[in-house]
Amino acid sequence: MRYDVLLVGSGFGSLTAAALLAKRGLKVCVLEQAKYPGGCASSFKRKGYWFETGATTLVGLDEDMPLRYLLDATGITVPVQQLEPSMQVHLAGGEVLTRYKSLERWIAEAERVFGKHNQRPFWEHCYKVSQAVWRTSLQQRSFPFSNLKDLLLSAAHVRPAQLRLLRGAFRTMQDVLLQYDLHTNQVFVDFVNEQLLITAQNHLEEVNELFGATALCYTLYSNYYVPGGLINLVKPVVDYITRKGGDIKYGQQVQRISRMEGGYQVSTGKGSFESRFVISGVPLNNTLELFEEAATRRRLKRHILPSAHLNGAFTMGLVLQGQKPPAVLHHQVHVPGGLPVIGSKSIFISFSHPEDRLRAPAGELVASISTHVQHPQQNHIQDKAVIEEAIVDALAQQGLIQREHIKLQQSATPGAWIFWTGRAYGAVGGYPQFRHIKPWQMKDARLDHQGAYLCGDTVYPGQGIVGVCLSGIIAVEKLLQDHF
Structure with missing residues (x-):
C-alpha cells in the first residue's frame, strides 16, 4: 500500500506529526521496531508492573506550550493528575528543597536554602525568559531557517519580545550567574548544574540562556502524572491516528530509506513501503545510516554528535x-x-x-x-x-x-x-546543549529538501516530551509549507 507519509519510529515527535497530518486528511503510517509505541516517552510491563521506559515527568499543557497546541488542534484528551509540588531536590549537604509551582513560594524556598543574595532577581529573570521562549516557540514554527521562505515567514511573525530574546542565544547560564553574582555560591552552582543535566543534558558553562532559563523553570509550570504510566499519554494519540485512517505497524525495524520516482521506499526486515513523504523520528545518528543518497548523508554528517x-x-x-x-x-x-x-x-x-x-x-x-x-x-x-x-x-x-x-x-x-x-x-535525553551551537545552527526539520523530514530529541528544539512534541509540529509545518 502506498501512503502519503511514512514515519520512522513512534516516539512522541513522530506521533505528534502523524496526528497533525492525519487531521489534514493525509494517509499516514508509523513504522515502529518495538511492540509498544512511544519510544522514550512510554512504559513497559514486567512481572505484572508498569515501569516508565525513559521520561517520567510531563509538562507542556499550559497556554503557549506545544502539548497544549497538539491536544487543542486534535481534540485528543489525556488522563492526567496535576502534581503540586512536582519535585524535591536532595542536596549533597543533606538539605532538601521543594520545587514549588508558585514563583513566590519557590523564591522563598531558594532563599531559605541558598541565601537571599540575588535569588529573587535571578529567578524572576529566568521565569520571564522562559515565558517569552514558550510564546515564541509556537509563533516561529519556520525556525530554524533552511530556505528563503522560512526566513520570510519568520520575519512576518517577528514580535519585539522575540528580538529581545536574541541576546540569550549568545550568553550561557554561567554568564547569567555571573551577572547576578551567584557564581561563587557553590551549593547553588551544584544545584543548577544537576538540574540542567536532567533538562538540557549539559552544565551551565555550555547551556545558553534561552534553553537554560527555560529548563530551570520547568517546575514553575504545571507538572502532571499520567495514571498507568506514560503509555497512557501515547495511547490516545495512537488511537486518534488510527481513527483518522492512519496505520501503526509494530515489529518493523527500518533498514533503508531510498528515493524513488514520486517519493520514497522505506525498507524493513519484513518488507517495504512506499510514500510521497517520509519523516524520521529516530535520532540523527540512526537517521544518517538509513539514507542511501550521498547528498543527504553529507548534509546530515555536519550535525552528528559522537x-x-x-x-x-x-x-x-x-x-x-x-x-x-x-x-x-x-x-x-x-x-x-x-x-x-x-x-x-x-x-x-x-x-x-x-x-x-x-x-x-x-x-x-x-x-x-x-x-x-x-x-x-x-x-x-x-x-x-x-x-x-x-x-x-x-x-x-x-x-x-x-x-x-x-x-x-x-x-x-x-x-x-x-x-x-x-x-x-x-544515548538518551537527546543532543545536549552546547554554547558553540546556537539555536539557528541546530538541525532543522528538512532532511533532503525534497520530501524527507526529521523530528525528535536530536533536532531543534531538543530534549523532553514537550521539546519533541514541538519538533513534530515544526516538521509538519515545513512539510505543508513546502508542498501544499
Missing part, C-alpha cells in the same frame, strides 16, 4: 511493598563524590501515584530510577551490582526507600537502551 558528547543512562526499576507513599513523587538526589564506575553526581527517582492501581496493586509502589552515563559507547558497564548498591544506599540515606520494602529490583545499562529502542550508543 558518543563522547552524548549521555546514556543507567536505569533501575523497583517494586516497593508496604512502604509509606511519598508526599512528592519526583526526587533528584545529589551524590557526594559521584556514583562508582560511572561517576554520575545525581540520581532521579519517580514513584507511582499511591492511588494508581494500573501500575501496582494496593500497598505497592513502582519506582523508576535513572542516572547519567557519559560517553555511553566507551563506558561499558560490566558490574551492575556495585552501581545498584550505591544507588539504593543513596536513596535509603535520604529516606526515600527502605531496603526491607524492596520486593523486586531490576536494572539496565546503555546496552539495554540499544536493544529496547535501537538508539545509537544507547
